[in-house]
Amino acid sequence: MEPPIIYYPRIEYIETDTGNKVSRKSVICGSQNIILGGKTIIQTDCVIRGDLRRTGGGHAVVVAIGRYCLLSKGSIIRPPYKTYKGIFSYYPMKIGDHVSIGEGSIVEAATIGSFVHIGKNCVIGRFAIIKDCCRIEDNTVIPPNTVVPSFSIYDGSPGVFVDELPECVQELYEARTKEYYTKFQPKD
Amino acid sequence: MSNTPTTTIGKRAVVCQDTELKGEIHIGPGTVLHPQCKINAECGPIYIGNNNIIEENVTIINKYPGKLIIGDENVFEVGCFVEGSKIGSRNIIEAKARILGSTSLGDNCVIGAVCSTNKDDEIPDDTVIYGDHHNRRTQTATSSHQSSLHTRHLDYLREVLPKFNHVRVGGSNTETSPGTLPKKIKETSH
Numbered sequence: 001m002e003p004p005i006i007y008y009p010r011i012e013y014i015e016t017d018t019g020n021k022v023s024r025k026s027v028i029c030g031s032q033n034i035i036l037g038g039k040t041i042i043q044t045d046c047v048i049r050g051d052l053r054r055t056g057g058g059h060a061v062v063v064a065i066g067r068y069c070l071l072s073k074g075s076i077i078r079p080p081y082k083t084y085k086g087i088f089s090y091y092p093m094k095i096g097d098h099v100s101i102g103e104g105s106i107v108e109a110a111t112i113g114s115f116v117h118i119g120k121n122c123v124i125g126r127f128a129i130i131k132d133c134c135r136i137e138d139n140t141v142i143p144p145n146t147v148v149p150s151f152s153i154y155d156g157s158p159g160v161f162v163d164e165l166p167e168c169v170q171e172l173y174e175a176r177t178k179e180y181y182t183k184f185q186p187k188d
Numbered sequence: 189m190s191n192t193p194t195t196t197i198g199k200r201a202v203v204c205q206d207t208e209l210k211g212e213i214h215i216g217p218g219t220v221l222h223p224q225c226k227i228n229a230e231c232g233p234i235y236i237g238n239n240n241i242i243e244e245n246v247t248i249i250n251k252y253p254g255k256l257i258i259g260d261e262n263v264f265e266v267g268c269f270v271e272g273s274k275i276g277s278r279n280i281i282e283a284k285a286r287i288l289g290s291t292s293l294g295d296n297c298v299i300g301a302v303c304s305t306n307k308d309d310e311i312p313d314d315t316v317i318y319g320d321h322h323n324r325r326t327q328t329a330t331s332s333h334q335s336s337l338h339t340r341h342l343d344y345l346r347e348v349l350p351k352f353n354h355v356r357v358g359g360s361n362t363e364t365s366p367g368t369l370p371k372k373i374k375e376t377s378h
Contacts (some may be wrong), residue, residue: 023259027206027223027224029223029293029352029353047223047224047244047245049244050352051268051348051349051351051352051353052348053348055344076244076245076266076267078244081341081344083336083337083340087340088337088340088341088343088344089344090344103269106266106283106284108266108268108283121284121300121302123282123283123284123301125301133342139302141300141301156303157302157319157320158298158319
């Protein structure tokens with residue numbers, strides 16, 4: 001089944017040189033600390049907290065997002081925090097390529113691999129690590145510090161392993177995110 | 189930011205400019221409001237105590253003519269929804285949790301992620317609500333770890349938030365007013 005072409009009003013999105021499409025109605029705090037890999041879509045009402053950076057001097061990357069990612073409406077990306085050796089700090093978050101995050105999901109993970117699908121209204125706890133090629137179903141709560149292994153499907157609250165994914169998901173998710181990007185088009 | 193003259197902000201409190209404050213709201217000393225949170229005192233006033241952290245997309249609504257009193261050192265995590273009639277102290281309301289109706293919350297409670305309370309409930313001290321079916325249990329040992337984490341978290345936020353956001357700081361302390369923002373950013377980029 002082919003997904004339909006999604007049109008958006010041209011004035012709502014800013015398109016960068018590398019093909020990122022960022023909604024003007026999203027909230028990006030501390031944009032100098034955020035890296036977008038290219039061809040990533042950030043939709044309306046997303047919040048990305050690049051201002052919560054690691055304590056200590058120097059230039060810090062807080063949120064790094066790969067290529068062909070999709071942050072759907074109302075999703076929130078914020079780096080995780082903890083105290084380490086008595087010092088409180090937020091720590092950087094990395095998101096791989098071809099990752100789609102569903103509407104209204106909150107992500108406080110440490111790392112999200114490539115080819116990951118996160119459903120709607122999920123909560124990904126602090127310092128969770130999601131490996132490559134995973135699927136998190138809608139309304140799942142991944143508790144803090146969880147490691148989600150490759151090729152697994154997680155569901156429920158707290159999120160538990162429910163099924164395995166076949167080896168072809170890498171190609172599937174790659175094709176799907178690329179198709180979404182090409183079909184996400186401006187209309188006047 | 190919609191703002192009425194009835195809003196008061198205590199000393200050392202940090203309130204980001206992108207917040208939505210409606211009606212009579214009193215924000216206690218040391219409380220931190222992240223950008224994009226909504227506090228709506230549409231029917232009665234909201235009194236927020238000392239040293240609370242209110243993160244983004246949090247909604248706090250008072251739907252009753254009486255006061256909604258929130259105690260000290262609570263954490264309202266991303267996207268939680270609070271109606272209620274009274275919130276105690278040192279509670280953690282996790283992401284997407286909901287406190288409904290005229291529920292009153294004691295002290296040291298944890299409302300887990302995506303959990304919700306019943307409408308018009310009374311939740312005693314030390315209650316933990318967790319899991320798919322909003323199960324409840326009572327926590328036996330309250331550690332000092334959380335309170336030390338909380339004070340450090342507050343110190344961090346008071347230092348970092350004014351560097352990247354337009355904020356209002358309560359009391360006579362004017363060193364982090366929005367006017368100094370461009371200078372602050374320059375300092376951090378070196």
